[in-house]
Amino acid sequence: MSESAVPPATVAAGRAWLSWLTPLSPFALIAVIAVVEVATPDWLRLGPVLASASVFAAAICGLGVTAAVAATTIGVNAVLDLVDSRWGSSASQIINIALLTVGLASLLACSIRQRRERELTQVRSVAETAQRTLIRPLPARLDCLLLQGTYMAAESEARIGGDFYEVLHTPHGVRLLIGDVRGKGLPAVDASAALLGAFREAAHHEPNLANVAHWLEGSARRNIRRLYGEEFTERFATALLVEIPEGPVARLVQCGHPQPLAIRDGTVQGCESAEPGPPIGFAELVEAGPSVETIPFRGGDRLLLFTDGVIEARDAAGRFYPLPERMTRWSYDPLDQLVDHVRADLRRHVGGDLDDDAALLAIERLPPGS
Numbered sequence: 001m002s003e004s005a006v007p008p009a010t011v012a013a014g015r016a017w018l019s020w021l022t023p024l025s026p027f028a029l030i031a032v033i034a035v036v037e038v039a040t041p042d043w044l045r046l047g048p049v050l051a052s053a054s055v056f057a058a059a060i061c062g063l064g065v066t067a068a069v070a071a072t073t074i075g076v077n078a079v080l081d082l083v084d085s086r087w088g089s090s091a092s093q094i095i096n097i098a099l100l101t102v103g104l105a106s107l108l109a110c111s112i113r114q115r116r117e118r119e120l121t122q123v124r125s126v127a128e129t130a131q132r133t134l135i136r137p138l139p140a141r142l143d144c145l146l147l148q149g150t151y152m153a154a155e156s157e158a159r160i161g162g163d164f165y166e167v168l169h170t171p172h173g174v175r176l177l178i179g180d181v182r183g184k185g186l187p188a189v190d191a192s193a194a195l196l197g198a199f200r201e202a203a204h205h206e207p208n209l210a211n212v213a214h215w216l217e218g219s220a221r222r223n224i225r226r227l228y229g230e231e232f233t234e235r236f237a238t239a240l241l242v243e244i245p246e247g248p249v250a251r252l253v254q255c256g257h258p259q260p261l262a263i264r265d266g267t268v269q270g271c272e273s274a275e276p277g278p279p280i281g282f283a284e285l286v287e288a289g290p291s292v293e294t295i296p297f298r299g300g301d302r303l304l305l306f307t308d309g310v311i312e313a314r315d316a317a318g319r320f321y322p323l324p325e326r327m328t329r330w331s332y333d334p335l336d337q338l339v340d341h342v343r344a345d346l347r348r349h350v351g352g353d354l355d356d357d358a359a360l361l362a363i364e365r366l367p368p369g370s
Helices: 008-039 047-060 063-083 090-134 185-205 209-228 323-330 335-350
Strands: 145-152 163-170 173-181 237-244 249-255 261-264 267-270 293-296 302-306 358-365
Touching (some): 008 047, 008 063, 047 063, 047 090, 063 090, 090 185, 145 163, 145 335, 173 302, 185 237, 209 237, 209 249, 237 302, 237 358, 261 323, 267 323, 302 323, 323 335
Antiparallel strands (some): 145 358, 163 173, 173 237, 261 267, 302 358
């Protein structure tokens, strides 16, 4: 998957600085409080404020640093009391007991935080493994095709969702699938896995691309019955299937999915189907099945496949993301840079996280002999 280009040296330097600054921050806070305590009148006691350093350490540091910070707060308060001749007074003892209590509570909080962080790391590891199973990394080149893809989750911390794509080398040419399951959460992930599994099997066995769509329909119906216990619900998926044989053409089957963009000699044009099929899961509601459309796809041509999370992303003024316009601007860029441009520009357009998952798949046919 293509990611936004960030220099590895910059990332490594930032992490190194953070690893040094994080454990020093609570001690710096203690030093600031101590200096202010010395500089202020005797009636203004800042000893209790030292407890904030223990709480701060519990939030960002490990157990060892948190324990050291808690001990330091008690030691610094004792030194300040000795300097001001307050050591042994009832007020001094109360403050020391309070610092000890807050320190112990901070150690407990730090332990709980670290345990939950370990659990979260394990969950993320499982999610990343699931994503690699669902959306496998694309080869940079497959036969005469260059390939680049990216997946953008709606939440910055998310790893998987209802959008999916796949590229397979089959006896019938290179076949591609991109789709979007309606809904979110684990049911959408489950449905995506079922559709991808059906495509990976059918793409190798069915010579007709429309029959591959029928396999997806059957898988969707079985999945709906298994998940929801009924024949029909509002659950469905849009999908676009593409077949690229050896000749200078591409074959498309659209199942309620946004039309792809064809890029030829810097010109961007939508590949609108004359007879688009219904979304996956709705085929039994219409008499006609999906049809195969054939379009020119010569050497140097490009196809851009995407889910509606790309073109329906809105900026602060409610304007949709102008993907065709952007493609005109980047049509001659190398394929990996083009995908990186879209990914970064889409984030800028919405001003942060997307409202919906988005997937993008770019294909370029190399000239003969390349």
